[in-house]
Amino acid sequence: MRLLQKCCLAAVAMALFSTGCQAQVEQSTQPNIVLFLVDDMGWQDTSLAFTDEPTPFNRHFKTPNMELMAAQGVRFTQAYSHAVCSPSRVSMMTGQNPTRHHVSNWTRLPGEDHSGKWGPNGAPTHWRTEGLQPSDVTLPKLLQQSGYYTMHVGKAHFGALGTKGGEPRNLGFDVNVAGHSAGAPASYWGEKNFGNDMPVIDGYPQGVPGLTEYHQKAVHLTDVLTQRAKQEITKATKTGKPFFLNMAHYAVHTPIESHQRFMHEYTGKTYAGTDIDIPDIEEKYASLVQGMDASLGDLMTHLKALGVADNTLVIFTSDNGGLSGHTRQTTPRGTELNSHNWPLNSGKGSAFEGGTRVPYIVSWVNNAPKLAQQKRLAITPNSVSRQQIIIEDLFPTILAVANSNAKIPKQHILDGIDVTKHWQNPSSEQTRAMVFHYPHVWGPFGPGYEPHSAMRLGDWKVIYYYNSRAWQLYNIKDDLSERYDLAPTHRSKLEAMAGDLNQRLKQMDVQWPVNRVTGKVEPIMLPHY
Numbered sequence: 156m157r158l159l160q161k162c163c164l165a166a167v168a169m170a171l172f173s174t175g176c177q178a179q180v181e182q183s184t185q186p187n188i189v190l191f192l193v194d195d196m197g198w199q200d201t202s203l204a205f206t207d208e209p210t211p212f213n214r215h216f217k218t219p220n221m222e223l224m225a226a227q228g229v230r231f232t233q234a235y236s237h238a239v240c241s242p243s244r245v246s247m248m249t250g251q252n253p254t255r256h257h258v259s260n261w262t263r264l265p266g267e268d269h270s271g272k273w274g275p276n277g278a279p280t281h282w283r284t285e286g287l288q289p290s291d292v293t294l295p296k297l298l299q300q301s302g303y304y305t306m307h308v309g310k311a312h313f314g315a316l317g318t319k320g321g322e323p324r325n326l327g328f329d330v331n332v333a334g335h336s337a338g339a340p341a342s343y344w345g346e347k348n349f350g351n352d353m354p355v356i357d358g359y360p361q362g363v364p365g366l367t368e369y370h371q372k373a374v375h376l377t378d379v380l381t382q383r384a385k386q387e388i389t390k391a392t393k394t395g396k397p398f399f400l401n402m403a404h405y406a407v408h409t410p411i412e413s414h415q416r417f418m419h420e421y422t423g424k425t426y427a428g429t430d431i432d433i434p435d436i437e438e439k440y441a442s443l444v445q446g447m448d449a450s451l452g453d454l455m456t457h458l459k460a461l462g463v464a465d466n467t468l469v470i471f472t473s474d475n476g477g478l479s480g481h482t483r484q485t486t487p488r489g490t491e492l493n494s495h496n497w498p499l500n501s502g503k504g505s506a507f508e509g510g511t512r513v514p515y516i517v518s519w520v521n522n523a524p525k526l527a528q529q530k531r532l533a534i535t536p537n538s539v540s541r542q543q544i545i546i547e548d549l550f551p552t553i554l555a556v557a558n559s560n561a562k563i564p565k566q567h568i569l570d571g572i573d574v575t576k577h578w579q580n581p582s583s584e585q586t587r588a589m590v591f592h593y594p595h596v597w598g599p600f601g602p603g604y605e606p607h608s609a610m611r612l613g614d615w616k617v618i619y620y621y622n623s624r625a626w627q628l629y630n631i632k633d634d635l636s637e638r639y640d641l642a643p644t645h646r647s648k649l650e651a652m653a654g655d656l657n658q659r660l661k662q663m664d665v666q667w668p669v670n671r672v673t674g675k676v677e678p679i680m681l682p683h684y
């Protein structure tokens with residue numbers, strides 16, 4: 156009897172042990188993943204320096220939680236997205252460059268092109284105005300197949316209004332909070348019902364869906380999304396599955412409405428260290444930025460409270476460069492439009508660095524380097540990487556983090572690369588080409604806001620403008636602000652990079668802009684001397 160009891164106990168102990176081991180293996184190979192994707196956040200919209208020395212912008216904005224994240228993780232100073240929202244978001248979802256996935260501009264209504272109308276060249280005839288659709292290969296679908304519970308919170312802007320792709324749950328998300336086809340909230344304020352009762356312009360409603368329990372309350376959308384995300388994370392931890400959260404804030408996109416609880420930091424003040432009064436709109440913008448950062452901190456705190464901090468990885472980035480072509484006002488340098496991302500030139504929608512260079516940080520919520528899952532995906536604390544990365548890299552990178560065994564269909568060609576090795580070895584750098592293709596007029600006149608293709612390769616960047624059929628060449632390492640066009644003096648470099656770009660575009664099944672008068676496509680014209 157006693158022997159039998161002993162055997163039983165041993166069997167139970169063995170069973171418990173093996174269950175424990177199994178759980179440990181699963182946990183160690185599949186961490187939770189939070190992609191914290193800010194909308195329209197510029198490279199300089201933070202107190203965290205992405206330059207060697209802090210800039211006047213770093214002294215103005217207050218993002219303490221980004222600083223904390225960078226202290227325990229790695230920040231990338233040369234991270235890129237594409238020039239506007241939907242192309243970047245679809246690149247994240249598919250791992251493909253916009254040249255290939257053909258959602259080359261922001262989407263609104265299927266069949267309608269909302270590119271700007273000035274200049275000789277218009278949008279390609281068959282760009283995917285419907286946006287991403289359920290038939291496409293998507294990151295969250297592959298994560299689902301790999302055992303993940305997938306959540307989207309906030310702005311989606313993947314597919315056009317009235318299409319299945321407008322709803323994130325049709326694209327691989329188990330949960331969707333407040334995401335739909337629109338690229339901006341009609342209002343950030345609960346008092347205004349997040350814009351649901353505002354007039355619909357051009358048949359395109361922008362009231363934030365759901366969240367009705369917060370209507371008529373003095374709450375800000377960023378805080379509401381944070382609260383809802385925390386609820387969904389708590390639920391996710393009870394599913395027994397690892398989770399992926401696409402925390403995609405509507406902030407800091409227009410309308411630039413105040414995040415009231417942070418306004419006192421800026422109201423009636425001058426820019427730090429200057430006698431320049433902070434204009435009204437910039438007070439509001441800074442409050443939106445700080446509110447977004449507070450959300451990051453709140454989520455980190457919540458993950459710690461749930462006991463999953465050691466096993467949750469966070470990637471922070473933005474979907475395009477900071478807005479600077481309209482709406483914004485005087486900067487901490489006393490300058491005006493197209494200078495809000497200084498030392499980068501121009502902003503969202505532009506071919507210049509201000510259009511595409513974005514903040515990027517990755518860290519564990521809590522560093523526990525001896526744990527198996529963190530050993531597999533080691534991140535060097537408080538480190539800086541100059542490796543050039545781009546938003547389509549998120550797809551293979553996140554699949555690598557997830558230790559995904561999901562099969563990617565052969566015909567689905569990836570343009571992004573897995574960058575996890577650069578998290579562990581920030582000083583390691585690999586040279587790779589990054590292609591930017593925006594065959595549209597974004598809207599305003601200004602530096603780089605016209606149909607263009609561009610390529611970054613090593614220290615160099617080449618830009619082609621379809622309207623003027625003009626090439627520019629910059630050495631970004633020496634000339635971060637793209638002030639000195641070297642095309643006239645470095646002809647062999649220009650010809651090599653122009654030819655390379657043209658070839659890469661063709662290999663990705665490029666759609667060229669179309670001449671508005673002749674209706675003919677307008678391919679790149681290579682430089683000739």
Ligand code: CA
Pocket residue numbers: 194195239240408474475
């Ligand atoms: Ca955006």
